[in-house]
Each structure stands twice: as structure tokens, then as C-alpha cells.
Amino acid sequence: MTKLSLGTAPYLLGFEQLERLLERNAKSGNEGYPPFNIEQTSDNSYRITLAVAGFSQRDLAITIEDRQLVIRGRQHDETEGRVFLHRGIAARQFQRSFVLADGVEVGEAVMENGLLHVDLTRAEPETVVQTIQIRKG
Template identity: 50%
Template sequence: MEDRIMRQFDPNPLYRQTVGFDRLFRMLDTLGNVDATAPTYPPYNIERTGENAYRITMAVAGFGEGDLDIESKENVLTVKGDKKESAEENGREVLYRGIAARAFERRFQLADHVEVRGASLENGLLHIELVREIPETMKPRKISIGGQTARQIDATANKPVEAKAA
């Protein structure tokens, strides 16, 4: 029933009444289009490591640093893996391949002001460190009151009158 309700939601009135939320609405539209055939390889975890710090950990067994490509562009983090066959494997016959080494591309939508700080590969796990840094101009600031004389509207004349201190 919830699925039916979500499909009946029409965001068009919101498009007409808001400015600058296009990306949010596109994300909401894509949430309804998620299907069971979405890629599940490689598996990953997303962790909060601090108040404004996050880590994505991906299981990339069999991949080396040269096989992985990480790119951050326009609030999208893309991780690509392409295993190049080594000269050692050319001479061997693999009887069973249980360690997947197929090419992959995984995308993560990043919130505004989230930056990639670094990546490391250890024991078959790729760790990507992320930090949200809100610019100083966007942080809340205290606005002081004062400096001008308070003004009061005179009900009979409808014009501003200087307020008198009591």
C-alpha cells in the first residue's frame, strides 16, 4: 500500500513553489525507481566516524591500487574497479573462481559540502574518508540588536513616532 501511495505523489506543485531544490527532487524521483536489479557488487559499508566525518568501506578483494579509480565530481563520488590480468595468471588454470574480480562502477551521491579527504587500501578493503565542512558564510551567526532608536506607529496619524523611554 505504501508503494502505491508513493507512486501517486506528484511533486509538480513543489517545483512551482521552490527555487534551488531541483537536485533534491531528482533524488526523490530516483528513489521511486529503485529496483531489485540494482548492482550489489562490491559490497560496502557507510559509517559515521565523527560529528562531520564519514567512511565508506568497500570489499575489493583481488584489486590493487592500480586497478581502482576514485573520482569526486559535482557531489557524486564514483569508484571504478577494473582488474587487469597479470602475467602470473596467464600460465595458470583456474579450476574454481570464487573471488570475484569483475569490473565494477559504484556511485555515491554526496551531500553539499562533503569532501573526500583520502583513501587507503588494506587487507582487501578500500576505505574512503569523507568530511563535511560547512563554509563560514553558511554557519549560523548571532545578529545583535541595537544601534537605532525604537520606532512606534501612532494609531491616529499612521506615521512613525519616536518611542519614549519609560
């Protein structure tokens, strides 16, 4: 039995990029930290919420790279001169990636009570009907 992929299905023309996106997302190394929620806030809007306790606004960066929303966190080490008897709160860094569909735009990002909220909206696609003229060859 042969494996049928998106790029080889005869009626799915131009979807090779979708298959590459799925492979890239599977390899992105998104581990379980930090935990996050994705909620649909209306028919065309979403909110991603990451639990980023211990991170300040200056420790976080949000970018869009090749149709991926990338959220990075890196805490600055401010422990010089301090003596810990126990250190159970690790200062770790993270990177979370979310693949964005065409038409999805990133809105505002808000930090509130140790939670980072990133709002997304999806533009309502226009229905376009195009007539192709057939010429005699």
C-alpha cells in the same frame, strides 16, 4: 490524486536538482557488488569502506563527478599462459556511486587488508543572516 514532487512543492524553491539527483541515483545501477559499509566517525565525518579483495591499488580509481563520488574497479587480466582446472574467483569490474551533499569533501583513501576506506568530512555550515532592503516602487 496528483503526484506531488519536490520540484512542484510551493515552498521548496530551488530543490529541482535534489529530485534529479534522487532519480539519477536510483538509475545508477549500483548492484550488490562490492559490499560496502558507511559509518559516521564523528559529528561531521564519515567513512565508506568497500570490500575489494583481489584488487590492487592500480586496479581502483576514485573520482568526483558532478557531486558524485565514483569508485571504479577493474582487474587486469594476468591469466595468460595459466591453465585453470576450476575458476571460481571471477575477475569482475565494478562501479559504485555515492551522491555528495554540498559541503561534503572527500579526504584520503586507504587500502588495508582487502578493504578500501574513503574518508569524508562535512564542513560546518555558517549561519548567515542577510537583511533585504525594501525599496519603494
